[in-house]
Amino acid sequence: MSDYSIHILEYCYLNEIPNAALNYGRHNTGMAKLPFCYILLRGKDSVALVDVGHNNSEQMAKFITDFDIRNWRTPQEVLSPFGIKPEDVQHVFLTHAHFDHMGGLALFPNAKFYIQEKELSNWIWTMTLDRRFRWLMGSIDTSDVLKAVELARDGRLLLLKGRADDILPGIDLVPAFDTHSAGSQYVVIRNDGQANSSDTWVMAGDLIYQFSNLDGGDEKDPYYHPIGIANGSQEKLIFAMHDLVEAANGDRTRVIPAHEARLSERFPTREESNGLKIIELAVADCHQSMVMA
Numbered sequence: 001m002s003d004y005s006i007h008i009l010e011y012c013y014l015n016e017i018p019n020a021a022l023n024y025g026r027h028n029t030g031m032a033k034l035p036f037c038y039i040l041l042r043g044k045d046s047v048a049l050v051d052v053g054h055n056n057s058e059q060m061a062k063f064i065t066d067f068d069i070r071n072w073r074t075p076q077e078v079l080s081p082f083g084i085k086p087e088d089v090q091h092v093f094l095t096h097a098h099f100d101h102m103g104g105l106a107l108f109p110n111a112k113f114y115i116q117e118k119e120l121s122n123w124i125w126t127m128t129l130d131r132r133f134r135w136l137m138g139s140i141d142t143s144d145v146l147k148a149v150e151l152a153r154d155g156r157l158l159l160l161k162g163r164a165d166d167i168l169p170g171i172d173l174v175p176a177f178d179t180h181s182a183g184s185q186y187v188v189i190r191n192d193g194q195a196n197s198s199d200t201w202v203m204a205g206d207l208i209y210q211f212s213n214l215d216g217g218d219e220k221d222p223y224y225h226p227i228g229i230a231n232g233s234q235e236k237l238i239f240a241m242h243d244l245v246e247a248a249n250g251d252r253t254r255v256i257p258a259h260e261a262r263l264s265e266r267f268p269t270r271e272e273s274n275g276l277k278i279i280e281l282a283v284a285d286c287h288q289s290m291v292m293a
């Protein structure tokens, strides 16, 4: 019994990022390719996303060049295998405001967006600081922050002050303050709808980038190895990682890092002709698999 179909949708990739950015302190260990994704949650009569990726607009051009981002595809194209249009997306749970998670706000014209109040207000505060603090603004496109405020004015952005259970039936939003960003949050899907679910999936946002963050690359004697990019503290990140695993009933494999290039090794996957992957985590009772024949 599954209430939601859950699919990770690649929409572009970052060609090369140092492993040290993904695993704190692992210098001189080479580079990795980083897929950029958003996550589709389809219920019986709801369509939701976790994050919206980024827009390929002119103001994003600097990020696209600086980060060497390739093979960007429109949400029309990314969603088309599901027979869904961007206009059909009703809810978007924003894990945080970095450009590759919140830069696509304008691409989903009918959606209602949910973000932690601390995430948005902290970025506005950061924007007011002297130029010498600009490292803090890495991965933030200020026009996304302005767009979010516009959406708030228009009644399409909900600012959450802490945990929000059953934001949709069986879906909880949980903050992890002062970690990757000031108001990062993760999404817990109790896919049997039970309060004490035994079928829980956890969408980690950027609290982890890869499986290796949860086991340190040591599956036999795992430890938490934090990501290399945090405006908050590594200690808070480590305890947030433990919370992710606890939320998944102790099952690390149910905690999903959307930037992990190896998701397709663990879960049924189909690769589209445009080179992008669709990774299937769960199929609701009312849907069919997108991967299995």
Ligand SMILES: [Zn+2]
Pocket (backbone or CB within 6 Å): 096, 098, 101, 139, 180, 206
């Ligand atoms: Zn991020």
